[in-house]
Every structure is written in structure tokens, then in C-alpha cells.
Amino acid sequence: MTETVRIVQLYPVELGITGDRGNVRALQVRLERARVPVDVVRVGIGEALPADADIIVLGNGPLSAMRIVADDLRARAAELERFVEAGRSLFAIGASAELLSEGVDLLDGEILDGLGLFPFRVARTRDRNVGYIIAETPFGRVIGFEDHASRWTLGPQAEAAGTVVAGKGSFSLDGAAGEIVRRGESYASNVQGPALPLNPQWSDAILTAVTARRGIAWSAGDAHTHLNEYADGARAAIEHLVHSKDFSTIGL
Template sequence: MTDLQIVQLYPDLLGVTGDRGNVDVLATRARLAGLDAAITSIGMADAAEPDADVIVIGNGPLSALRTVRDDLFGRRAWLSRQREAGAVIFAVGAGAELLAANVRVLDGPDIEGLGLVPATVARTRDRRVGYIVAETRDGRLVGFEDHASVWTLQPGADPAIRYGTVVAGRGSLDPAGETVVVDGVYATNVQGPALPLNPQLADAILRTAVAKRGGEYDTGAAHAQIDDYARHARAEIERRAASKHFTAIQL
């Protein structure tokens, strides 16, 4: 019996910022904890709608967001069943925007989102590019941001769903916020990809997902060994975040 089912949606269209890395980290850390983890990819018009413990939706350009939007809406009943059963959703960039209530774009009509996150998104001409560091209840969230999206919580939304307070960089949730976490949904603009750089966040997702099956997720020496790589990368990002600023992607 598989202990953990991980589903990645639209990896060919929403996977441009190393989003498969987020999937692989979840599976690897689960297996190091002695769990049997399986990965299923679902593309456009695929009939498969398997039970899932974690659903990952990656990042992509606005054209990809528009392309997958109707297919994702067609899976609303499936997503609802998975959430009711306790599945965790981790979404990045454009994938996260599809979970908001609405996306306002510069070159056409607004794009209606699924409304799983009580927030609206505005695409702007002000691109936010660079390293980002935010304080969260699970420790520091570090990575890279490259987007022109401003998130605003809807009136009446619980302010506690703001996951991170930005201490370096800009973030996507004004003022000075980054990432929304609500009812098992993680919506973020942190790239890198995020989970290899932030094992504490991966562990929080896995603990929630495994607990809903009545199981336990515990880390050990094998996790500590790979976490050491993340620790060194995080330290370098934090060092650079205080001094290096970008206005565009620089190679």
C-alpha cells in the first residue's frame, strides 16, 4: 500500500521554474522517513483523477495560465473531494494565482480563479526580481522571486493566513508579505525551487499529509545529511539578499 500519493498538475506547462524539484523533494523526504511515496503527473485533458495526499501546481507564463485554466476548472469536483479528504495543495507562481479569486491582467479581461485562497492578484509592470527572505512560523523562508504580481487579501480574510513577513526582497503580498497558507493550501511566489531550499516547509506539508492518513512523519539522520546542503545554500542566499539587487534576470 502506498503511504503517500503526490500528484503534479500540468508539469509540461506549469513547470518552468524547477517545479519538479518540489515534487522530488516531497517524495524523497517521505521515502527517507520510511514511507512509500508515488508520483502521478496529470496533463491537459487527462482523464486520470487519482486520490492524492499532496497536489503540486507549478509556475509558468501567463499564456500557460490561460491555457490550463478551463481544464483546472473542470477538475473542481475532484479538487474538492481531495481537500475534504485532507489533501495538501502546494502551488507556485501562476499555479498559485489560479487558486486565488481573481487575476487582473494588463492585456485582457480578468481571469477568474478557483477561489480556494481568499485573495485577488494584480499583474503589474513592476517586476519583482531577486533573492527573498521571509520570517514564518516554520522558520525562515528563503529563495528567489521573479514575478510582477501583487496579492491582496479579500475583505474579511483572516490576516493569520499571511505566512511570511519579508525581511529581504519584496514579496508578493503587500505590504511586506509572502505566501498564503489557508485550509491546507500553500500559495507562494518563492522559487528556487522552494522546497529543496526550505526543508522545514517540505516537512510541514508532509506531516499534515501523512497525519490525515493516521500516520506519522519523522525525520532522521538521512534528512539531516541532505538538510546540510540546504543550510549552506540558504546561508549564501541570506548573505546576498542583503546586498545584491536585481531589476531583471541577470546571468
């Protein structure tokens, strides 16, 4: 019998406001379509992480939510460091990505200490980046939505995974805009949407790493065709809007 892959959504209530459960669902369904057993566990404040977790997904939330989970997350710092260092997969979007950085400099001068799992620092800004984003990455063209008021400064050891071709991105990269910081098989990003249903190739990069580490036979195939077609349609619509002469930004 094929071993079960365990996906954890950490802080689903506090950090799950931008469709972040969709990232969990995308990974889950792609495994299920390949007949790989999946167990999804939702872990809240004060609850233990499963020792055999394969993927941890963290989502987005306001500054108030970051403050609510910050102490609990810091208490898990050593455990999460071991998780990432072991080559397991962590996927963090928005506020959670900032909490996993080296720290967040807020507009009022307060510093929100990070865990340092990813080698970048965050500065909150008064200018908000809102709109569609497209980035070229080693795992294909990533398409999604960005909505953040922050800039990241990468440390010398940081691995930038994406070069932005449309949108603002999270950081500067060799004179261009960059998006997605990668450490091993873990990712920090501001791409929402949620990102993984829109980008099956990114999901598959994560799942390929997870199943290879576990010795589980898995690959995308005919069972994933319709999922990919839905994603392709949404991606094409976004690209059309981005490149349309009549489209400049998204009004709020």
C-alpha cells in the same frame, strides 16, 4: 506494510518551467529516506486526478500557459475544493497560485477568472519583482527567489503565512510585505528556487500533516541530515548575498 503516499504533479509540461519538479522531488525523497513508500503521478490536461491523492503540486508558467490550462483547471474546481476542504495538501507556485485565486486582472483590462480556492485577487503590474526573498513563517524562515509582475490583494478570510524581511513579496501585510497564503494544509506562493528543497522545514510541515492524516509514522531524522546540510549551505549563501553591502538586485 506502510501505506503509500501519493504525490501528484498537475500540468507538469505547461506549469513546470521554474524547477517545479524539484518541489515534487523534495517531498518524495524526504519520504523515501524515512522508508515511507511514495508514488508520484504526473497529470496533464484531460487526465483524471487519482482519487487517493495526498499532495497536489502545481507550478509556474507564462500567461500563455495559464490560458492553455485554465479551462481544464476550472473543470476540476469542485474536485479541488473538496480536496482542500478535506485538509489534504496542495502546493501552488506562481502562475498556478494565481489561477487558484479569485481572479487575475491583466494589464489590457482582460480578467482571467480564477477558481477561488484561495481568498485573494491578483493584479498584474508593469513592475517586475525579481530577486531573493526571505520571509518569517510559523514553519521557519523561508528563503528563495521571486520573479513576478503581480500584486495580490487578500480577502478578509485569507491567512497570510509569511512576513517578508528581504525582497518584495506578493502582498501588503499590516504595513509590511507578505508572502504565502495558507488555507488549511494548502499553500499559494511566489517563492521559487524551487522552494521546498531550499526549505526542508516547509517540506516537513507538509509531510507531517499528510502522514498524520493518514496515520503513517513519519519524522525527519538522521537519514535527512545531508539533505538538510545542502539546503543550509544554499540558504546561508543567499542570506550572505542579501545582507551584503555590495548586493542590491539581480541583473537580467
